[in-house]
Amino acid sequence: MTEIKKNIKxxxxxxxxxTKKTIEYFMESGFKHIETLGKNLKxxxxxxxxxxxxxxxxxxxxxxxxxxxxxxxxxxxxxxxxGQIPTQKEEILWDIFIDNYKNYLTDSKFDxxxxxxxxxxxTKSNSLKYVGWALLGGIIxxxxxxxxxxxxxxxxxxxxxxxxxxxxxxxxxINDNKEKSTL
Numbered sequence: 001m002t003e004i005k006k007n008i009k010x011x012x013x014x015x016x017x018x019t020k021k022t023i024e025y026f027m028e029s030g031f032k033h034i035e036t037l038g039k040n041l042k043x044x045x046x047x048x049x050x051x052x053x054x055x056x057x058x059x060x061x062x063x064x065x066x067x068x069x070x071x072x073x074x075x076x077x078x079x080x081x082x083g084q085i086p087t088q089k090e091e092i093l094w095d096i097f098i099d100n101y102k103n104y105l106t107d108s109k110f111d112x113x114x115x116x117x118x119x120x121x122x123t124k125s126n127s128l129k130y131v132g133w134a135l136l137g138g139i140i141x142x143x144x145x146x147x148x149x150x151x152x153x154x155x156x157x158x159x160x161x162x163x164x165x166x167x168x169x170x171x172x173x174i175n176d177n178k179e180k181s182t183l
Contacts, residue, residue, distance in 0.1 A: 004091060008098050009074045012105050018068045025104050026064065029097070029116060039068040052083035055124050057090040057145040058097060073105065087174050092121040133173045134166040137163075161168015 012018060013129040022041055023033055031043040046054075046061040054060070057098040061080040067075065079096060084090075145161020148154075 001122040002084065002086060004077075004086060004094060005079055006079075006094060006098055007075065008077075009101055010106075011072045011073070014071055016071070016105065016108075018071065018073065018105065021105055022062075022066055022068070022073075022101075025101050025112060028113065029058065031064065041066040041068070045113065046080075048080060048082050051081065056120060057084075057086070057093050057123060058120060060084065064158060067125075073102075075101070085174055089123050093119050096109040134170040137169025138166035139164040140169065 012092030019036075019041065020040065026043040027033060031045045034042040034044050036042075043064040043066070044062065046059050050059050051060050057079075061082070063078045064075060065078075066075045075098075077094065079094060097116055100110070100115050103115075104108045104112045139162075141164050142158060145165075147155035147156040148161070
């Protein structure tokens with residue numbers, strides 16, 4: 001199981017209703033307010049099944065626990081990325097989403113919806129490039145495997161070759177991009 005875990009801890013200026021603003025941020029961002037226990041808030045979104053079909057990392061199965069002590073926020077983000085191969089852009093999207101939460105609580109005029117939407121659109125565009133690489137890998141692996149399947153009359157070889165090629169090229173491209181960004 002692939003998990004992304006993030007934590008943010010910060011103090012806000014006085015005279016802010018942190019509970020109300022926290023609920024506003026996550027509800028307007030499409031999360032469900034699961035429970036409130038005192039000043040502890042829990043939000044969630046997505047499911048493992050929907051992880052496999054969405055190009056929106058913010059819709060992945062996720063649980064967010066926010067603890068409010070006076071004017072201090074301590075939030076844990078647990079993102080279950082089962083069915084995904086998280087790219088650096090997708091992890092950066094979560095970082096932006098979390099930073100925008102902090103900015104919203106510390107700046108009453110901060111437009112988090114626009115900022116989150118802009119970051120999400122850039123991430124989706126990047127994800128579509130990876131779909132293209134997966135299709136190309138499927139063709140590269142599927143054609144020779146299809147010929148072998150034809151000659152041996154074992155049809156499943158074609159599927160195995162196409163899937164293997166897609167996953168292989170996709171994984172290579174994701175890892176290449178991670179290496180480039182660390183140089």
